[in-house]
Amino acid sequence: ANRAWTAPAYSGLVTQITGYKLVNSLADLENVNSDLAGNYALGKDIDASATSERAYTPIGNAAPFTGQFDGQGHTIDSLYLKGTVGAYPDAQPITLGLFGTIGSSAVVRNLNVYGNAWLISSVDDALRLAKGAEAIVAAYNDGTIVHVNASGNINDMSAATGNYADDMNAGGLAGINRGTIVRSSSSVNITSGGTLGGLVAENDGLIDQSFASGAVLGVGLVVVSLGDPGTVTVFAPAFTVGIPGGLVATNNGTISRSYATGSVSNGGLSAPAAAGLVYFNHGTINQSFATGKLVNDTSNPEWPGAGIAVGNDGSIGGDVYWNIDSTGATVGVFGSRGPNASSGLTATQMTSPSSFAGYDFGPNGIWSMPAGADHPVLRWQLQSASGG
Secondary structure: OOOOOOOOOOOOOOOOOOOOEEEOOHHHHHHHHHOOOOEEEEOOOEEOHHHHOOOOOOEOOOOOEOOEEEOOOOEEEEEEEEEEEOOOOOOOOEEEOOEEEEOOOOEEEEEEEEEEEEEEEOOOOHHHHOEEEEOOOEEEEOOEEEEEEEEEEEEOEOOOOOOEOOEEEEEOOEEEEOOEEEOOEEEEEEEEOEEEEOOEEEEOOEEEOOEEOOOEEEOOOOEEEEOOOOOEEEEOOOOOOEEEEOOEEEEOOEEEEEEEOOOEEOOOOOOOOOEOOEEEEOOEEEEEEEOOOEEOOOOOOOOOOEEEEEEEOOEEOOOEEEEHHHHOOOEEEOOOOOOOHHHEEOOOHHHOHHHOOOOOOOOOOOEEOOOOOOOOEEHHHHHHHOOO
16 A cells, blocks of 8 residues: 555545455345445445335444445446335334435445335325435435435325325435535436425535436425515425425535536425525535426416525525526525526526636536537536546
C-alpha cells in the first residue's frame, strides 16, 4: 500500500486495499445481515426475483449497516419489497429498501438496483395509517451513497379500496437522507400519499451531482396558508397529506449540482400544487434545475405549479432554474421568496450553456451539453455511459 494514498474524488473508497466478502447470490445478499460491519462486493449481477414469493428483510433493518458495500457496477434485479400495515392503533413504522438503515460510517457505491415496493393493508382502510420510510435502495441513509442508481416502482395505493399511505416518506433512492448522496440517480416511479421525492423524500444531509427522472404522483391534500414573504404555514387537518417534489419533497440540508426531469402530479386534487424540484425548501439549493411536467387541478388557478419549490424559507440561489415550457410553471417559487422570474428558461434557452450562470461547461467541468440535448447533464453521466 502507498502511505501517501488518498481516495480519488467521488470514489467512495475508504481504504486503498480492501478485502471483500463476495456476494454472488440472493442468499449471500440476505446473509449480509449476519455481519453488518463487514465489507462486501458483488461478484456478479444478482437475480432477486425470488423475493416476489417471500418476505425480504432489508440489510440493516434491526441495526444499521456500518460496513462497505461495493456493487462493482453490477445490478441487483427484480427486488420485491413488501410492507404490511397493521390496524390502528397497532400500526408500526415501516422500513422498506434494499437497506433499512445505512449507518454514518458506511459506504454503498457502484451499484444498480431495480425493484418494486408496495404496502399491503391488513384491513380495508388501514393503508392510510401507514408511516415510516421506503425507497428502492435505502429507507434511511446516514452514511455515504456514491454512484448508485435506482429504478423501478413504488406504489402505495390500494387497487381494491383506493386508500393510500398518508404518512410515508417515499423516495426513489432513499426515503430519508441524513448523510451524503453523490453522483447517484433514480428513475423510480412513485405513487402514494405522504412525502414523496423522485430521489429522496426528506433531505437533511447533502445531495451533490445527482438527478431524478421518475414520475411522482402525490395523492392527498395539504393546505398552505401564505403569510409574509418567506413564511409558509402548513395545515394538515383530517386529510391525507401528499407532498410531491420532482427531486426532493422536503429539503432541510443542501442540494447542489442536481436536477429533476420526471413529471410531478398532485393526483388531480385541488391542492397541493406540484413542485418541479423541491416541495418545501428549508435548506440550501444551488446550481440545480427542473424540467418535468407539472400536473395540477386547473380548476384552481390560485394553485399554480411551482417550477422550483412550492414553499421556501431557506436559500435558493440565482443559479437555480426551471424550464417554463416543459413544466408549464410561470413561477419558480409559489407564495414565498425565491429566484427572480429570469430564472425561468424557455426550452430554447435550456439548450444553451450561456443561459446557466456559474455552471462550468469546460472540458473538466461538472456540466456538459451534449449535441441535441434539451438540457445540461452532469459530465460523470457521460463518463459512466462510456465506461469511464
